[in-house]
Amino acid sequence: MNEDQDSPSQIYQKIQLIINELIQKLSQDTSDLSTKETTELSRDILTKLHVEISQQLINLEKNAEWDTFTIALYGETNAGKSTIIETLRIILAEELKNKQQAEFKQWQLESGISVELIEQTRQGILDNEAMLKKCHFDWKVSQQGLEQTVDRCETEKLSTKEKLDSAQATATLLQRFIWLFKKMPQLSAYQAASKNLEQGTQAFTEQTARYQQECLDISANVEGLQSRHQQIEVQVNQAQSLADGFIIGNGRSDFTLDTQSYTFEHDGCKFNILDVPGIEGKEDKVSDAIWKAVHKAHAVFYITSKAAAPQKGDASNPGTLQKIKQHLGAQSEVWSIFNKRIQNPIQLEKVTLVSEGELESLAVLDKVMVEHLGDSYQKSLALSAYPAFLASATCLLPGSRDQGMQSKFLNKFDAADLLAKSNINAVVGMFDQSMVNDFKAKIVRSNKHKAKQIVSSALEDVTGLLSQKFTPLLQTLTSELKDTDTELNTLVATLKSRLSNRAREVVRHFESSVRSSTYDCIDDNISNDDFKDSLESNIEKYQKRLIESMPDIMNKEMDAFETSLKDIVERFQTQSSELLGLYNNIDSVDTSLEVDIDHGINVWGVVGAVGGGIALFWTPVGWAIIAVSAATLVFQLYKAVRSFFSSNYKQSQQRKSTDENISTVSKSINEKLDNTLANVMQEVEANVDIIKQAMTTSVEHIEVVNQKLKLAKSELKMLCKQLES
Incomplete structure (x- = not known):
């Protein structure tokens, strides 16, 4: 196969034609030993193989990308794939990101919403709520005193009334005559007590009214500020999709369900980056999206948040390592990126981003990946995506967590230092001529490599059938036949x-x-x-x-x-x-x-x-x-x-x-x-x-199948060599 002569569509068509010819040749009954059952068994095995290869080639051709060099960010759930992509979108000035940032800034200008405004509104709500709380407290203290005064006046009034009634009941005729010209002292005391009670009650009523009005005024202020705050939140939410970091997950395993594609142009080269759903989330929802993405990609960045080799699983529960082998085995270029989680600027005060222990663990990761992916695997890089994102972001939602964290980090480091310490530049530097140069040849080589892996997988199946099943079975049956013949x-x-x-x-x-x-x-x-x-x-x-x-x-x-x-x-x-x-x-x-x-x-x-x-x-x-x-x-x-x-x-x-x-x-x-x-x-x-x-x-019967599989093995091996050349 000459890649200069073969168009993209012709490559898979030629492979399919070769496979069809092979199956047709193997399905022919050319052996006198082959009975009807033997022919049917051979045909069944090879037909299953044929259907599997054909379906994989159809899927590969359907999803293959031939025009634009495509890199997939693939990896564990919540490992930071979207954070890395969002940072690259900002740093490399991705066209859609530039448009979103311009719209965000226009929104901010028109709405007048800023961190200061949000903070003033929040503080106003807090201040008025504090005033309302103080008003309640002060009234409670005043109310207690007023109630005590009213109670004392009522008691005094009752006491003087009793004394007045007693004096009137026991008064002599002379005393009654004297009271006609001079007010009796008990009456004066009673009248004074009644006046005091009236004044105390009036004071209580007036202060209650003042307290209630003050509470109403403060509550109205709170409601007004809260309403304003809600309006701000609505406006902020409306701008959420324009803000930096919108594509970054929130920790949910099913945050990203579909593969997102972003187009970049950098250093004179155009390329796509795919944000692939996590491989440890709800895989029944995302498995198809993952397969389509890795079939489309010409290079893959495996993102992990752990400086360690991927975990192995078992037959019933495949681990991350088995998934990587399954998904990326056909790739021609695979890199590992260790995204170190950093949420505090103090963690960046060290001389190096990764420790000696983490470097040793990354070396083990590289070794394991080479064992499973072979020459397709390149090496590992280390970075911390979140600080890089905070350093590069210019359109964060006012009052958001990211905006608060940005202030926290930039108070410690300036943006350039923060970018350097995060090591994001190591990845940015890969998107120059060194990676995407001669991308047409890389695309053809990558897609051919995927096709070769499909054929290689079929070759492995045939080899497995021979080495694990038919050859040892034939040897054992032959031995059993020989022993039985001797016995007969x-x-x-x-x-x-x-x-x-x-x-x-x-x-x-x-x-x-x-x-x-x-x-x-x-x-x-x-x-x-x-x-x-x-x-x-x-x-x-x-x-x-x-x-x-x-x-x-x-x-x-x-x-x-x-x-x-x-x-x-x-x-x-x-x-x-x-x-x-x-x-x-x-x-x-x-x-x-x-x-x-x-x-x-x-x-x-x-x-x-x-x-x-x-x-x-x-x-x-x-x-x-x-x-x-x-x-x-x-x-x-x-x-x-x-x-x-x-x-x-x-x-x-x-x-x-x-x-x-x-x-x-x-x-x-x-x-x-x-x-x-x-x-x-x-x-x-x-x-x-x-x-x-x-x-x-x-x-x-088994020997004939064995011979047909040997021929299939030879033909598939030859096809693999043709795809390599």
Whole structure:
């Protein structure tokens, strides 16, 4: 692939074409060993692989950015990605940020809202609330005194009234006459007490009215100031989206749900920065946004608030490290940025931003990232985004926390020192020709690298299938097949030996029975004619018993053989199934392996036929009684004459003739048994060979898939090399 000749759309189309050709080639059934099931299994595996690759390439092509160099700020939730981006927007004079700042300043000019105004309003509310509180306190003190005065006047009035009433009730006529010309003292005292009560009550009423009015006046001031403050808050909230820091999160894990893109132009280069949702938030809501962002990006800044390697997880709960590997494995350029949290200017008084311990931890982080991302990983940088933001921000909301923190930091350091101490300039310096120079080539290289990673992932799946599943499975099944073959050969040999031994035992029993029965007759000193009849009768009798007993005797051996044969086949099937279950559980491309030893042959029917079918060979049909040769029983003349004079000699000759005839008949029987046994074993071996072939085919089934996967591995490896060149 020549990147100068390939347009962006052609690159993925060519990859897709190559993959399609590969799958088509691998799906063709070119092997005589491949059965229908083998072809289907191969096709299933490769089709799943094909669908997965195709879908990933479609997503990559859909989200790929070919015109503008794009950097994604990716990382942990609440690690400071948005703070870094907002600071860069201000420092690098991002166009939208410039527009927002201009609108903010115009709003501030028109509204007249300033920190001083807000502070005056807040202080006015506090002062009036304090006045109202003091008014309440003073009135409470005054009220207590006035109430005591009124109570005292009422008591005095009652006392003088009682004295007046008593004096009037007990007065003499003379005293009454005198009171006509001179006011009685008790009356004067009572009238004075009544006047005092009236004056005290009036004073209480007047002071209560003054207190209530004063409270109303102060409360009105408070309400007015609060209303003004609320109006200011409304106006401030209206300008919130224009203020510096609006995009910065508030600590919620789901603050950023969608990827935000910001366009920059710096040092003659144009580039985009993506603010990616945090990878540790509500991932069900943001996973799609994260994937789209990392597919679009040509370089990634991994932002972390901890000077430590990302944490590992487990199978059920993937850690940050697994997520980074999953999300960024296809990137061609990855940096780590340690954003040190600083909320107090005292923390910046140290000579260096990061401590020795943090530097050592960052070295470990770099090592771990290289292990997981390879040559794509660059190195780590350290900065403190929040102080840098406070140093660069010029449009903070009046009265906001950020405005207060800015005053706190700038009282300690000037803006230039604060920027230098935050080390934000190390990142700003990256957005010059060193990073975005020759961005077209970088874009093509990055997008090709992502495509290569998709193919590499497929290659890993195929390699995993081979190394973890099919190759060891094939080796183990081959070993199992070899052991089973040896076991079957031993079983057949044992059957042949046992059948032969049982046949010989039956013949020996026949010989013994004929000999014993005939010898008993000879011991009775029978004539030669009787001897001949007896011998013929015994041979026929016991030969008939031999023929009748043979099926049961031999069929027992065949039944035992059939049971053992069935056990061996079942054991092979069980062991194969267990192996398949084991290898099916290995994590890789989903495959459902099955070994069916039938493959169109009724193996279990063959197993059953070995015993039942072979039993027909031992039936009495076709077994003729072997007659005694008459010539064998004809004695020589001299033997007959001598036998006439000697009974002992005659009996010995009869026994000798018995043995000779038994030997002759036994030889014929053995020959017939040997022929039958040969036919039996030929049939047994033929059926066992059928079973062996069925089991061999089941292993060849896996071997064919193995071969197809090896070819896929080779082709995918070649495609990876083409994408690298």
